[in-house]
Each structure stands twice: as C-alpha cells, then as structure tokens.
Amino acid sequence: METPQDRKDSRNAGEAHPSIGDWESCAADPQYRAAVLDLLGALAYGELSAFERLAEDAKLAPTLDDKAALAGMAAAEFQHYRLLHERLVETGVDATAAMTPFAEPLDGFHRLTAPADWPESLVKAYVGDAIASDFYREVAVRLDDDTRALVLRVMSDTGHAEFAVEKVRLAIEADPRIAGRLALWGRRLMGEALSQAQRVVAERDALSNLLIGGVEVRGFDLVEVGKMFNRITEQHTRRMAALGLAS
Amino acid sequence: METPQDRKDSRNAGEAHPSIGDWESCAADPQYRAAVLDLLGALAYGELSAFERLAEDAKLAPTLDDKAALAGMAAAEFQHYRLLHERLVETGVDATAAMTPFAEPLDGFHRLTAPADWPESLVKAYVGDAIASDFYREVAVRLDDDTRALVLRVMSDTGHAEFAVEKVRLAIEADPRIAGRLALWGRRLMGEALSQAQRVVAERDALSNLLIGGVEVRGFDLVEVGKMFNRITEQHTRRMAALGLAS
Numbered sequence: 001m002e003t004p005q006d007r008k009d010s011r012n013a014g015e016a017h018p019s020i021g022d023w024e025s026c027a028a029d030p031q032y033r034a035a036v037l038d039l040l041g042a043l044a045y046g047e048l049s050a051f052e053r054l055a056e057d058a059k060l061a062p063t064l065d066d067k068a069a070l071a072g073m074a075a076a077e078f079q080h081y082r083l084l085h086e087r088l089v090e091t092g093v094d095a096t097a098a099m100t101p102f103a104e105p106l107d108g109f110h111r112l113t114a115p116a117d118w119p120e121s122l123v124k125a126y127v128g129d130a131i132a133s134d135f136y137r138e139v140a141v142r143l144d145d146d147t148r149a150l151v152l153r154v155m156s157d158t159g160h161a162e163f164a165v166e167k168v169r170l171a172i173e174a175d176p177r178i179a180g181r182l183a184l185w186g187r188r189l190m191g192e193a194l195s196q197a198q199r200v201v202a203e204r205d206a207l208s209n210l211l212i213g214g215v216e217v218r219g220f221d222l223v224e225v226g227k228m229f230n231r232i233t234e235q236h237t238r239r240m241a242a243l244g245l246a247s
Numbered sequence: 248m249e250t251p252q253d254r255k256d257s258r259n260a261g262e263a264h265p266s267i268g269d270w271e272s273c274a275a276d277p278q279y280r281a282a283v284l285d286l287l288g289a290l291a292y293g294e295l296s297a298f299e300r301l302a303e304d305a306k307l308a309p310t311l312d313d314k315a316a317l318a319g320m321a322a323a324e325f326q327h328y329r330l331l332h333e334r335l336v337e338t339g340v341d342a343t344a345a346m347t348p349f350a351e352p353l354d355g356f357h358r359l360t361a362p363a364d365w366p367e368s369l370v371k372a373y374v375g376d377a378i379a380s381d382f383y384r385e386v387a388v389r390l391d392d393d394t395r396a397l398v399l400r401v402m403s404d405t406g407h408a409e410f411a412v413e414k415v416r417l418a419i420e421a422d423p424r425i426a427g428r429l430a431l432w433g434r435r436l437m438g439e440a441l442s443q444a445q446r447v448v449a450e451r452d453a454l455s456n457l458l459i460g461g462v463e464v465r466g467f468d469l470v471e472v473g474k475m476f477n478r479i480t481e482q483h484t485r486r487m488a489a490l491g492l493a494s
Binding site for chain 1: 292298302303310311312314315318319321322325326329332343346347350
C-alpha cells in the first residue's frame with residue numbers, strides 16, 4: 001500500500017535527491033561507468049524498438065487520424081533514441097555494442113505482446129509510454145548530473161500517448177465486452193515487462209550491481225529498488241483503472 | 248536532352264520565379280484554392296505513407312546502424328507530414344478528407360514497389376527521397392508565397408537518404424551481379440511513380456487543371472509541365488548513374 005509519503009517521494013524524485021557529481025567524476029569508477037553505459041544502451045534500444053513496434057501497430061489503425069497519432073508517437077521515440085545514441089557516441093563507447101545485449105529481451109517483450117487489434121495497440125502504447133516515463137523518472141535520481149539531465153530531457157517529451165486514453169474509453173463504451181479482454185491484456189503487458197526486466201538484471205552484472213547496491217553506488221539499496229518497482233506497478237494499476245479497466 | 252539553360256532554370260527555380268501573391272489573395276480563386284488543397288493533401292499523405300513504408304523496410308536492415316538510418320528517414324517524413332497537416336488544418340479544410348483521394352494511388356505505389364531485400368530498400372529510399380525533393384522544388388515556383396515557403400521548409404529537411412548511396416555502392420562492389428537487378432528496380436520505381444502520378448492527374452480535376460493550365464493559373468502551361476517531368480526523369484537518370492546503375 002502506497003503511503004502519502006511514498007507519493008511525495010516519487011513526485012519530488014527529480015529534484016529532491018542530492019547530486020552525486022557530474023559524469024566525468026562519477027565515470028572514474030569503472031563499475032559506475034559500465035552500469036550507466038548499460039542503462040543508456042538499454043534505453044536507446046528500448047526507444048528504437050518502441051519506434052519499430054509503434055510504426056508496425058499503426059497499421060491496425062481504423063482511421064488516418066489514428067494512424068497519424070501512433071506514427072507521431074513512433075517518431076517521438078526515434079528522437080529519444082537519437083539523443084541517447086548521441087550520448088553513447090560522446091562517451092567514446094561503441095554504441096551498437098552497448099545496445100546489443102538488450103536487443104533480445106526488448107525484442108522478446110514486443111514479440112510476446114504483439115497487439116491483436118487496434119484497442120490492444122492503444123492500451124499497449126499508453127501503458128508502455130507510461131511505464132517508460134515512470135522508469136525514467138525513478139532512475140533519474142540515481143544518476144550523475146549529466147546523465148540525469150539527458151534522461152529528464154528525453155522524459156519531458158513523453159505524453160504522446162494521452163490520445164489513447166479517450167479512445168480506449170470510447171471503445172469500451174461502444175462494446176463493453178472488450179473491457180475484460182483489455183484488462184487481461186494490461187496485466188499481461190506489465191507481467192512481460194517485469195519478466196524481461198528481471199532477465200536483464202540477471203544477465204547484466206554492471207547494471208544489476210547498480211540497481212541492487214552491489215557496488216558503492218551512492219544511495220542505491222535493495223529496499224529502495226523494491227520500492228521503485230512497487231511504485232511503478234501501483235502507478236500502472238491506477239492508470240488501468242483510469243482507462244476503466246480492472247488490473 | 249537537357250541544356251545548360253534548363254539546368255540553370257531548375258537550379259534557380261526557388262528564387263527566380265516572380266511572386267503570384269500570398270495564399271489569401273490567391274485562394275480567393277476557388278479553383279486555385281482547391282488545387283493547392285489537393286496538392287497539400289497529396290504531399291501530406293505521401294509523407295505519411297513514406298513514413299509507414301520506411302519503418303516497414305527498416306526491418307530488412309542487416310545491422311542496428313542501418314535500421315536506425317532508415318528509421319531516422321521515417322521519423323523525418325513524419326515531421327514533414329505534421330507540417331503539411333498543420334497547414335491543411337489552418338486553411339479550415341478537413342485534413343483527412345483532403346488526403347483521402349491520394350491514399351489509394353500512394354498505397355498502390357508502395358504495394359507495387361515493396362523491396363525484396365535490403366539493397367532494394369536502400370535504392371527505394373534514395374530514389375524516393377530524391378524524386379520527392381525534385382518535385383517539391385519544381386512545384387514550389389508555381390505556388391503562392393505562403394504555400395511555397397511551407398514546401399521549401401519541408402524540402403530543406405530532405406537529404407536523409409545520402410547514407411544509402413555509399414551503402415549501395417559497397418553492396419555492388421561486394422556482389423557485382425546485383426547491379427543488373429537494382430538497375431531494373433530503379434526503372435520500375437520511376438515507372439510506377441509516373442504511372443500513379445498520371446492516375447492522380449486523370450482523377451483530380453482541380454490539381455490537374457493547375458498542372459496543365461486549364462484554369463487561369465499564373466504561368467502554368469503544358470509545355471512547362473512536360474519540361475518539369477523531363478527534368479525529374481533526367482535527374483533520376485543521373486542519380487542512378489551515380490549509384491553505379493544503368494537506368
């Protein structure tokens with residue numbers, strides 16, 4: 001159960017956390033550097049694969065306007081990819097090599113959650129965008145100033161999925177029978193996302209050390225990370241309810 | 248055969264042509280207004296369908312970098328779509344209705360020219376981008392100041408396909424046998440583009456009147472339009488040669 005204090009922590013996350021220094025000073029620690037490059041690689045590939053899947057799902061759109069709305073989200077994801085990719089290149093790392101370890105889990109997520117129709121596409125676009133936003137906001141407080149500024153910049157361009165909320169509501173009003181199926185679909189999206197996230201944590205030492213506090217990681221600890229996943233799951237539950245769906 | 252004078256005319260097209268007035272004054276003529284709304288509808292749908300097909304063709308990319316390059320072109324086309332769509336909305340017209348007549352010919356073009364592999368995708372991206380640029384540049388001189396400014400703004404963001412030139416050259420070097428097939432492919436792309444363009448001209452009275460000088464259209468005439476199509480075809484021929492392909 002989320003307390004008012006948790007909510008306040010989450011809301012102020014971007015500003016309240018003390019600075020741990022800039023990228024240059026933090027990256028002197030090779031494990032911190034490896035962890036952040038992992039994170040940027042995962043986010044960059046995540047944005048590129050989101051582009052791909054949204055562009056694909058736009059084919060299911062019943063009208064030109066709907067298609068353009070989803071295509072617009074895809075184009076925004078590509079801009080996010082570009083920003084993250086640029087930063088990877090700036091660090092001097094091989095950007096493709098940094099992204100490659102995350103291709104399989106992210107492609108796997110999308111393969112296992114290919115929408116069967118337009119309402120499923122809308123729910124996925126909305127839920128996916130929101131979970132990504134939540135994750136960006138949560139992870140931002142754990143980062144050096146430069147990386148946090150990048151993450152917040154990418155995040156500030158989200159919200160392209162808001163159009164989906166009204167569309168899903170209208171679809172359920174028009175045919176209340178789909179609500180049950182879409183509620184199941186929302187649970188499946190969250191379940192597959194958590195399952196792939198666990199896979200990544202299991203396979204990527206640097207990143208998981210950063211997340212579970214295995215290295216000297218400036219305020220990370222297991223309890224904190226557990227709370228983070230709880231907050232994201234609770235926010236998902238609230239959003240599903242806002243869509244008129246049990247979760 | 249193109250003369251140096253033709254080349255000069257083409258190169259200076261954007262600046263040298265005298266102004267015919269702004270949108271407000273020109274749009275007082277209902278046929279001019281209808282013709283320009285047709286043009287904007289065609290360009291907008293063209294950009295949206297280009298987004299869709301480039302995103303689709305990006306799946307054929309052999310590497311992450313190649314995929315990102317084509318995805319980047321797709322994202323740029325979406326921005327073009329957005330600019331053109333905004334202008335349609337500003338004119339007070341139903342933007343979807345303005346685009347709809349061009350959905351079938353443009354979808355038809357893409358359906359008939361679905362690339363079979365990555366080199367065909369590259370050639371299509373390059374040739375398609377270039378033909379679009381040529382057409383934008385040519386049509387710009389025939390428009391009122393406001394519409395021309397929009398068309399030139401969209402056009403100034405092209406050139407995303409340059410990466411394809413080097414890639415196609417390298418692919419032909421690696422396997423010279425594909426040159427013949429890609430040369431045929433280039434001819435087919437141009438042929439299908441002209442065929443769909445003719446279909447549009449046959450079906451859209453306002454637009455074709457504008458193009459063939461059927462109304463009082465400020466400098467349009469059949470000879471001029473014939474020259475325009477010749478210039479675009481000749482530029483295509485030169486580009487194919489630059490790719491190492493006979494056309």
